[in-house]
Amino acid sequence: MTWRQRLVRYFRTCVNAESEVWDRPTRFFHWSITGLVVLALLTGWFDPAWQIDRHLMVGAMVTGxxxxxxxxxxxGGEYSRFSHYLHAPGVILADAAALWRGRLKLASLGLNPLNALVSLLLLLILGGLILTGLxxxxxxEHLGPLATVVSYRMGQLAQEWHGHLSWTLIALALLHVLIIRRESSLTRISLMRSMITGCKPMDADQTDENARTANFSWAMIIGVVCIFAIDHASKTMQQIPMDGWRPLNYPRAYQEKCGQCHWTIHPSLLPEESWQPLLHNLEHHFGQRVTLSGKEAITIASFLLVHAAEDWNTDAAHRFRRVTPDPGQRLTEHPVWEKLHGKVDPTLFTTPPVSSRLNCPVCHHDALSGRFDKHAIHLPKPAAALPP
Ligand code: HEC
Ligand code: HEC
Structure with missing residues (x-):
């Protein structure tokens, strides 16, 4: 057989002794969710923080x-219905045993009981991943539909579970594939092909006479509703103002005095107990001498202390107020800061346009607002190496 004949044979439509068990919408779902889950895993693991949008976009498509x-x-079509997915424990165990001992001779028209359970679990875990992701x-980040109902701590917990669930999903998907391979080899039916063409050979005593066929109008309606829902939700999400954050007016004295040598550091980046010693010690401020009039000192101190990290519910404030080992510790030497920026090319911090670790606004375009949102990170191009 030439490769062309092989291809045609593989993708042919169902012949007489076959039943179309997998309707088109189910097949479309199956292969697109497979691809999207791979993309979600890759973007989740490997994308740097500022590319979170890609992961969120894949997540939205998965949700739809x-x-x-x-x-x-x-x-949906007969074998896509959940009524075919639940079997008594005894039936599932018998199926598992038959697969294990190699005694399975006949594939179910739909999914075999064990694989039906695994598939249902896959859908359930996927739902959990969507929920923990949100x-x-x-x-x-205080963004998205759950911004006002989930606390920062719960968000951290959810992130842990998002990770655990993704590994569970991988394990279940592997099991799913293993069962399919085993079933295919025992029954000599290519189940992979049947998920592509929809066709599955019927045995003499199998019948699909009462099988309900897929209603494509339903598929269209549900599809359109899902697309609209996701599109609408993500557009509204972008308009919801960030929870836990508020705009802040920098007093003039702060801008003029403290903005002289470095950017006007947002008060939410340090807890009160770190601002205090710094303000008491302006005579010896990192090798500089900062002098303030009495009025300026009061304005600046009250501004910084009133709006210190304790007073904010933003990601940045939460991260940096995690009790520092030493209250006088520098923000840019804070272990959390160092961990966050560990993967950033260190020469970026020492060369223009950044030049200093303290020059947050060059990379964080929303630094002045104190938000430090992932979406607002833009790394500048490193300056070309100077000729010697
Ligand atoms: C005369 C220049 C000058 C002025 C004015 C000044 N600073 Fe600084 N500040 C520095 C220098 C230099 C550093 C160390 C920066 C570095 O090493 O990159 C620093 C560091 C800091 C840091 C520590 C940041 C870190 O890396 O952890 C804070 C916080 C700070 N300044 C707050 C203030 C405040 C508040 C004021 C106004 C009362 C102020 N500074 C005014 C020069 C100045
Ligand atoms: C050279 C560019 C650069 C400078 C300067 C810089 N950052 Fe960042 N920052 C980054 C990058 C890149 C990340 C994302 C790291 C990652 O998770 O992969 C990041 C992440 C963060 C995050 C976590 C954001 C999130 O939601 O995951 C915070 C908070 C943060 N930086 C605060 C600061 C502060 C405060 C300063 C200034 C004292 C600063 N950064 C200076 C590049 C920079």
Missing amino acids: LWMFRMLWGWV ATYGGE
């Missing part, structure tokens, strides 16, 4: 597809 599948499980975004 997931919603579609949840509804399709009630109104909770992380809401709790830690």
